[in-house]
Amino acid sequence: MTRLVHLSDIHLQIDWRQRSLWSSGWRGAPGRFELQGLGRLRRFHGVHDRIRRLVDKALGREPHHVLLTGDLTALGDEVEFAHVRSLFAPLLAEGRLTVIPGNHDRYTDTPRSRVFERMFASELRSELPEHADARGYPFVKLVGKRLALVGLDSTRVNSWGHYLVGRLGRSQLKRLRRVLDDARLAGRTVLVLTHHGPFGPSGKFNWRESGLLDAGPLSRVLRGRAVVVAHGHSHHRYWHRARGGAPHTFGGGSSTEGTAAGFWQLDIDTHRLLEATAHSLA
Numbered sequence: 001m002t003r004l005v006h007l008s009d010i011h012l013q014i015d016w017r018q019r020s021l022w023s024s025g026w027r028g029a030p031g032r033f034e035l036q037g038l039g040r041l042r043r044f045h046g047v048h049d050r051i052r053r054l055v056d057k058a059l060g061r062e063p064h065h066v067l068l069t070g071d072l073t074a075l076g077d078e079v080e081f082a083h084v085r086s087l088f089a090p091l092l093a094e095g096r097l098t099v100i101p102g103n104h105d106r107y108t109d110t111p112r113s114r115v116f117e118r119m120f121a122s123e124l125r126s127e128l129p130e131h132a133d134a135r136g137y138p139f140v141k142l143v144g145k146r147l148a149l150v151g152l153d154s155t156r157v158n159s160w161g162h163y164l165v166g167r168l169g170r171s172q173l174k175r176l177r178r179v180l181d182d183a184r185l186a187g188r189t190v191l192v193l194t195h196h197g198p199f200g201p202s203g204k205f206n207w208r209e210s211g212l213l214d215a216g217p218l219s220r221v222l223r224g225r226a227v228v229v230a231h232g233h234s235h236h237r238y239w240h241r242a243r244g245g246a247p248h249t250f251g252g253g254s255s256t257e258g259t260a261a262g263f264w265q266l267d268i269d270t271h272r273l274l275e276a277t278a279h280s281l282a
């Protein structure tokens with residue numbers, strides 16, 4: 001049995017009111033409006049302390065490994081990422097944290113700067129690098145003898161649309177298929193990590209809650225495989241149980257927002273035989 005803790009959407013923020021509007025550039029403008037005009041800064045007030053408690057509580061579950069499925073920050077600023085790194089230092093030091101990017105982690109980024117990949121270079125290193133594209137996805141980590149983690153980048157929307165929806169893209173899905181066919185993963189349960197999930201809380205595609213444009217193609221790649229899906233983006237926490245050839249799918253919710261802050265504890269024997277417990281941060 002392997003124990004994982006699944007965290008998501010922690011949205012660490014600096015006090016953006018202290019920074020000029022220009023500091024986040026034109027790409028960050030809608031994000032700044034959401035923070036300051038629509039009340040997001042207030043909703044995540046005190047998030048540093050909540051992350052500190054979250055890390056303590058997660059460590060208390062004694063997991064083999066911790067997953068953090070994107071939206072680590074409010075706007076993808078380097079200072080925000082540096083704070084996240086320092087708060088997760090106990091897990092990072094032991095190589096027990098795996099991260100993938102969310103849409104918020106890209107808001108002030110450019111395809112050239114790749115701040116997220118720079119800040120988490122060692123955590124994103126793949127054990128099967130020949131399957132990764134030029135940006136490093138999908139990456140693969142082997143956990144113990146029974147489990148593998150595959151990290152995807154669902155933020156490949158090159159327009160303002162990235163504020164609403166996500167996409168993996170055909171080439172990344174093709175590479176994911178190759179990873180899942182690789183004989184070195186035979187006998188392991190594969191945790192597939194994506195920020196945007198294939199379904200919303202109702203179990204159906206929902207662009208406001210899950211927003212993965214290529215949900216259908218992803219589901220076809222995963223059908224009948226020994227996989228479990230862990231995703232973020234929707235700030236609701238839910239579990240869609242495996243059915244037919246579709247895998248168990250976990251929405252991580254936001255681990256730090258309001259009264260629903262918390263996380264999943266996953267005790268995994270195989271992709272079909274697992275236990276999941278939702279823990280509240282309160």
Ligand SMILES: [Fe+2]
Pocket residue numbers: 009011071102104233234235
């Ligand atoms: Fe989020």
Ligand SMILES: [Fe+2]
Pocket residue numbers: 071102103104195232233234
């Ligand atoms: Fe998101």
